[in-house]
Amino acid sequence: MAKQNKAYKFRLYPTDEQALIIRKTFGCVRFVYNKMLAERTAMYELLKEDKEALKKVKHPTPAKYKREFEWLKEVDSLSLANAQLNLDKSYKAFFKGKSKFPTFKSKRHKQSYTTNVVNGNIQLLHGHIKLPKLKLVKIKQHRQIPTDHKIKSCTLSMTSSGKYYISILTEYEKEIERRKIKNVVGLDFAMNGLFVDSEGKKANYPKFYRQMLGKLAQEQRKLSRKKKGSSNWNKQRIRVARIQEKVANQRKNFLHHKSKELVSNYDAVIIEDLDMKGMSQALKFGKSVADNGWGMFTSILKYKLNEQGKQLVKIDKWFPSTKTCSSCGNTKPMPMSVRIYTCSCGYIGDRDHNSAINIKKEGIRLVAIA
Structure with a gap:
């Protein structure tokens, strides 16, 4: 044991x-x-x-x-x-x-x-x-x-x-027996909704942080007007902290439920090994990456899969999942502004869904080799 x-x-x-x-x-x-x-x-x-x-x-x-x-x-x-x-x-x-x-x-x-x-x-x-x-x-x-x-x-x-x-x-x-891999899903990180899976389903992340931005900014302005260290400043600091904690708790609760759903339905989950710090520093991506909590999500997903003898498989971050056609395998440039993947073979599909399918295929290949 x-x-x-x-x-x-x-x-x-x-x-x-x-x-x-x-x-x-x-x-x-x-x-x-x-x-x-x-x-x-x-x-x-x-x-x-x-x-x-x-x-x-x-x-x-x-x-x-x-x-x-x-x-x-x-x-x-x-x-x-x-x-x-x-x-x-x-x-x-x-x-x-x-x-x-x-x-x-x-x-x-x-x-x-x-x-x-x-x-x-x-x-x-x-x-x-x-x-x-x-x-x-x-x-x-x-x-x-x-x-x-x-x-x-x-x-x-x-x-x-x-x-x-x-x-x-x-x-x-406890002796955790490694499960035979039958049901597999690929997840493509989505800036505006956590992920899109290889079945075409979206996580539909509610963007808790952005929902609370207006109220948070209002309370932070009030805090900035008060004398630092005073009794009123401390009361206002706690109000701001409570809003931030509420957002963090909502995010964590959502991520736990979404990860549990995936663990219950699949034997292996395939994702890209993304550089979240680099993405958060990229132009206009900071708040979106921080709001999603992708790093926390993958950590939660990993330990829940491990508990049941299932696997979280990470593919190389340089794998061209976005540029590759999931139908024929051809590659082409895909700027961020282009949301529909159109291939000369006749395939037309959502950019993120196409990427998730490619991630799943690459993950299955890596698992087979291992």
Whole structure:
């Protein structure tokens, strides 16, 4: 039996005292992370020409700072240890060439910290969750965690509007059998509606962000007129944050439902390996790409397919799916302004549908080779 992981996210309702401890922990984790990073940065600048010497350097741990800063002892020690692990991970990724050099965390950075299960310090108990330093915190557990799932760690976070959430990472044993591929679908990313599939169906994404743009702009203008840091400024900041959170929640809910629908009907989903960052920076595409949430959608789709032994297949982003005729295989230039594909063989079809069919065919070819 192979070990699998699954996370469950729930809303937390801490008391004022518990909320204060949580916010203190956010600050302490950020402080320790930045302190360790500052020392590592200084050492890197000093020894970057001597990689062997750099490898032998002993890096500071949270224990060092606890002796100097007594208030660090007030928060969960495991949260500080995880800050060190996160920095180690980022540092190693940099030296492997997988990411840029780690950057300092500001107060605007995502407010969160992670703690681990040690000797039953984390338990779910009748509408509450027992957590280190916090004791029992009220939780809105909208679905049950299976009894065979063992809690490994918890990540507490706070949104910009002041809501608290907990993500519970669990581990369980399950042998996932790879499904035989019978039903396959190709998806072509559509700027104005998430995707068009190879059957000709459109996702019809509601464009939640664009729907809310007018109201959001109005509330942001009000925020800009208020004195930064004042009580009224903070109230208005929360109003803006709530609108943004509503859009994010609507988007996530839609993506979950749409991905579930695909996973239920197909054994393999074929998509293009797109550069979303590059597309978002392209002329006029920024808001459309951000609104769609294609990156989030593919991540959700991947883990749901994997859970059922199904596959998400990515084809090369340079594959000419748009330029190729899905009927005869001929290629021709296809400017963005041309929405209907017309071929000399007689084929006439929607640009995105034609592309989705080609993506499906290429995906089936790759799966057959594998």
